Amino acid sequence: MSESTYAVVGTRPPRHDATDKVTGRAHYGADFQLTGMLHGFILRSPHAHAAIRRIDVSKAEAFPGVKAVVTSADLPESPEQMVDIGEGAMPLSYIRGNMLARSKVLYKGHAVAAVAAVSPHVAEEAASLIEVDYDVLPCALTVEDAMRDGAPVILPDLRTKEFGEQTGRPGNVAEHFRHVLGDAENGFTEADLVVEREFRTATVHQGYIEPHATTVLWNEDGHVLVWCSSQGAFTVRKATAAVLDLPVLRVSVTPLEIGGGFGGKIRIYLEPVAALLSKKSGRPVKIVMSRQDVFEGTGPTPGSHMRIKMGARKDGRITAAQAYLAYEAGAYPGAMVAPGAMCVFAAYDIPNVVIDGYDVVVNKPSTAAYRAPGATQAAFATESVVDEIAENLGLDPVEFRLMNAAKEGTRRADGPKFRRIGCVEVLEAMRNHPHYRAPLEGPNRGRGVAVGFWFNVGLASSCTISVNSDGTVNLLDGSVDLSGTRTSVSMQAAETLGLRAEDVRPSVGDTDSIGFTEVTGGSRTTYATGWAAVEAARDVIGQMKERAALLWETDAASVEFDRGVFRAGGRSITFQELAAQLDETGGPVVGRGAVNPSGAGGSFSGAIADVEVDPETGKVSVLRFTAVQDAGRAIHPSYVEGQMQGGSVQGIGWALNEEYFMSAEGAMLNSSWLDYRMPTSLDLPMIDTVIVEVPDPEHPFGVRGVGEANIVPPPAAVSNAVYRATGVRLYRLPMNPVAVMEALWQKESEPGGGSLHSDAAA
Amino acid sequence: MAVVFIPTLLRDLTGGRDAVEVQGANARQVIEELERACPGIRARLLDGERLRPNIRIAVDGRIAPLGLVERVSPASEVHFVVGIAGGLGPP
Amino acid sequence: MTHRKTLVRATVNQESVEFLCEPRQSLLECLRDILGLTGAKEGCNDGNCGACTVILDGRPVNACLVLGVEAEGCEIETIEGIARAGALHPVQRAYLESAALQCGFCTPGLIVATKALLDQEPNPSEERIRMWLANNLCRCTGYDKVIRAVQRAAEEMREVRA
Ligand code: FES
Numbered sequence A: 001m002s003e004s005t006y007a008v009v010g011t012r013p014p015r016h017d018a019t020d021k022v023t024g025r026a027h028y029g030a031d032f033q034l035t036g037m038l039h040g041f042i043l044r045s046p047h048a049h050a051a052i053r054r055i056d057v058s059k060a061e062a063f064p065g066v067k068a069v070v071t072s073a074d075l076p077e078s079p080e081q082m083v084d085i086g087e088g089a090m091p092l093s094y095i096r097g098n099m100l101a102r103s104k105v106l107y108k109g110h111a112v113a114a115v116a117a118v119s120p121h122v123a124e125e126a127a128s129l130i131e132v133d134y135d136v137l138p139c140a141l142t143v144e145d146a147m148r149d150g151a152p153v154i155l156p157d158l159r160t161k162e163f164g165e166q167t168g169r170p171g172n173v174a175e176h177f178r179h180v181l182g183d184a185e186n187g188f189t190e191a192d193l194v195v196e197r198e199f200r201t202a203t204v205h206q207g208y209i210e211p212h213a214t215t216v217l218w219n220e221d222g223h224v225l226v227w228c229s230s231q232g233a234f235t236v237r238k239a240t241a242a243v244l245d246l247p248v249l250r251v252s253v254t255p256l257e258i259g260g261g262f263g264g265k266i267r268i269y270l271e272p273v274a275a276l277l278s279k280k281s282g283r284p285v286k287i288v289m290s291r292q293d294v295f296e297g298t299g300p301t302p303g304s305h306m307r308i309k310m311g312a313r314k315d316g317r318i319t320a321a322q323a324y325l326a327y328e329a330g331a332y333p334g335a336m337v338a339p340g341a342m343c344v345f346a347a348y349d350i351p352n353v354v355i356d357g358y359d360v361v362v363n364k365p366s367t368a369a370y371r372a373p374g375a376t377q378a379a380f381a382t383e384s385v386v387d388e389i390a391e392n393l394g395l396d397p398v399e400f401r402l403m404n405a406a407k408e409g410t411r412r413a414d415g416p417k418f419r420r421i422g423c424v425e426v427l428e429a430m431r432n433h434p435h436y437r438a439p440l441e442g443p444n445r446g447r448g449v450a451v452g453f454w455f456n457v458g459l460a461s462s463c464t465i466s467v468n469s470d471g472t473v474n475l476l477d478g479s480v481d482l483s484g485t486r487t488s489v490s491m492q493a494a495e496t497l498g499l500r501a502e503d504v505r506p507s508v509g510d511t512d513s514i515g516f517t518e519v520t521g522g523s524r525t526t527y528a529t530g531w532a533a534v535e536a537a538r539d540v541i542g543q544m545k546e547r548a549a550l551l552w553e554t555d556a557a558s559v560e561f562d563r564g565v566f567r568a569g570g571r572s573i574t575f576q577e578l579a580a581q582l583d584e585t586g587g588p589v590v591g592r593g594a595v596n597p598s599g600a601g602g603s604f605s606g607a608i609a610d611v612e613v614d615p616e617t618g619k620v621s622v623l624r625f626t627a628v629q630d631a632g633r634a635i636h637p638s639y640v641e642g643q644m645q646g647g648s649v650q651g652i653g654w655a656l657n658e659e660y661f662m663s664a665e666g667a668m669l670n671s672s673w674l675d676y677r678m679p680t681s682l683d684l685p686m687i688d689t690v691i692v693e694v695p696d697p698e699h700p701f702g703v704r705g706v707g708e709a710n711i712v713p714p715p716a717a718v719s720n721a722v723y724r725a726t727g728v729r730l731y732r733l734p735m736n737p738v739a740v741m742e743a744l745w746q747k748e749s750e751p752g753g754g755s756l757h758s759d760a761a762a
Numbered sequence B: 001m002a003v004v005f006i007p008t009l010l011r012d013l014t015g016g017r018d019a020v021e022v023q024g025a026n027a028r029q030v031i032e033e034l035e036r037a038c039p040g041i042r043a044r045l046l047d048g049e050r051l052r053p054n055i056r057i058a059v060d061g062r063i064a065p066l067g068l069v070e071r072v073s074p075a076s077e078v079h080f081v082v083g084i085a086g087g088l089g090p091p
Numbered sequence C: 001m002t003h004r005k006t007l008v009r010a011t012v013n014q015e016s017v018e019f020l021c022e023p024r025q026s027l028l029e030c031l032r033d034i035l036g037l038t039g040a041k042e043g044c045n046d047g048n049c050g051a052c053t054v055i056l057d058g059r060p061v062n063a064c065l066v067l068g069v070e071a072e073g074c075e076i077e078t079i080e081g082i083a084r085a086g087a088l089h090p091v092q093r094a095y096l097e098s099a100a101l102q103c104g105f106c107t108p109g110l111i112v113a114t115k116a117l118l119d120q121e122p123n124p125s126e127e128r129i130r131m132w133l134a135n136n137l138c139r140c141t142g143y144d145k146v147i148r149a150v151q152r153a154a155e156e157m158r159e160v161r162a
């Protein structure tokens, strides 16, 4: 199929589920009800690090209206195993430990006990009667604290791993890895200019508006039924079954509508707890987190400490680069530092590279993915240094990036070579955009640019398509719909079948009704589940060709299908006409597609930001913002734009305001949206978008997943813009008014008002 | 022969070499051949008969969905990639 | 422990309702858990996200900050009452057609807030729209398409009035 023949792909039909979502009818996690349902409440640790000496639940159990109380003693014991939780595995003991703390609490907000009662208020009141004796221990809150000699040991059994090898070194470093390409030392000696800088970024939260919510019934037949809001029903099933030590067949998960996830609703937090409460009480139990629970008890994304060193020749060629990346894992190993390391220099073709990554345990909630996990921190650091080098060499920042841009065949430091990618095309689109050329006048204003990369994962997806007698189809897939993927998947099926988007009725299946499908994440749903839908549609066409062949007494191989019409030997029949004759030709037609694509390409993204800095208050205002991204092929351009705009704004929030503000004792002091400031409509301009299309050569429509890469460049672009506006470069996120004022004051106090960027070694 | 790229932290087992050429029709055979050339490396990659959790094989720049039985051609490049604990990781 | 309940009489979406609620229950809880109107969402329960926005005697309020007992004698409009006779309200249509929602969790609150704005100001500027909706957090869209949806709805409603 060539581009010009697409009838559905690239158009903007309304979403299939939109009416339910604008009328309030759609059912999200907390909207679900069962008869006889109880309400659960989770008691959480007030300390960041403490040994649990004793838990006494007797007063809570005796409280009127309470039907069950559970602690970690109610969790089953079973041998250690790695549990695959949405591509990537975690030891079962850690998953259980995070569900309900055993001998120690590892962060403020760590779940300790849970109560089920006739109302949420009763459950909460009763939980306050649970007595827990703690021995408070010293805590480590940042990677620097945790890596220091004599730091408090958070997980006593932890030994540093180095590529499959246990080093035997105790401490808080769970994993160290290194990627080497070429000879960095030599590369730096070839450079005319070397810039080395140190960066820190704060812990931030995904900030989805819907708190985690689940309802669980441990049925009398031993079957556990779960209705919840999550990014993947199958992952919830697998993790819940593992924690409860049940076969997966004993757990059924029905995904409800999800009010945002961004990577934060892959892990489970509530399901096994609600299940235990249900088992004890014999009734269904619903648990809905409060906003404070979400901040303190679910995965934020890692804070980081990074050093980046890059060298370039006067002619603009980058000769070497070195990165030190240490990310906060939170209470259990699993900081997103490995993908951070794969992305840190991904935009560039650099012959000599060394990257060291450290996954460091600290006394904060166990961290989780957040839109391009690990890449945003790394890009903030790299793109700041790249900007500094470009300026020192007197080169235009986009041109300098273009001179060094990664392309097909560029080898990444972590090993593999890039296949067809759109880095150059994204940079060219930035250079040619009117925003980049427009004059920016006025004091305290500046323009910054940055680029970023994120992978697409492929992974398993299943889809079935059932043909109705009027020629419409029902489509069932296993991908939770976070942002309109029912439609972007249906459109690919419609295009293949020669139907209109509205001729497809999509729904998202539960774990009993559809084949295994990985989580909605990793920019994979439109890519992989879309691909499964194409396969299912092709299967439908194959079966329908046989029906046509039967009617025409010919060979199925001689039947052709194009844009909704079957043809053979001068005869033709439309998809709709043939659909009406399925009963007489052998019965229903159900197509199936099940894929596990591996060669997904990944997406580059760029940002152009204009800011104004108020020299009196340090407030940074974003005046204009343009996001550019390679979508491969935009199936539904409005949804691609929506991803780009949403990711950009999350990046702007990360850049300017968002952070876990911690007390020395490890308490988050801003665990409400009043104090954890996410961008509001008032803080922003319109977000312009440019969709670049460098089709992925393998996907049936050339799709590249666009859900994530867009968050990567904005913090660096905004920081580079702040520098151009003020002459001061900031090396720490967020760049809130206090941080900006401190940097401005420091600049003034330096002899000759020397700016912070003047110590580049020539 | 396929070229196997050796992760930096395993190069103590290959005498510092960053790539080793070995024969093998699939990833398992490649690892067995590698073990013959560089004893000790198998245990760093496999846990018994399976790939260690969080280690993935990439053949010609793509994560091998078939894991150890993924086919390898004489012109292939093979990489071992660190996955990540607890979340969605890239290839 | 359950507390003594109070009988509250109010008008919800133009129908008279009576319900029993505890003094500590918010209007949001009463709507969702007692009256089964789960369109208004709880995002924070402390007045900072607007997902629970309803119109109370003509003014948009955060239902999580109003007590159920305070609704006595009041007229309340929720997202469930915005569409009439099977037809979407122009504001709902504009959100749908402008792709102004992704996860849709903030959408009921935003639509109710938008309707309250356009009922009293038919032609708000972009600045005014941004100011009015600043109480309604949306984490998915970056607000761009939301603002455009409001402008589109305003235009359509002006045309209908003219
Ligand atoms: S739930 Fe009422 S403002 Fe957030």
Ligand code: FES
Pocket: A209, A259, A260, C100, C101, C102, C103, C104, C105, C106, C107, C137, C138, C139, C140, C141
């Ligand atoms: S659409 Fe998800 S929060 Fe607004």
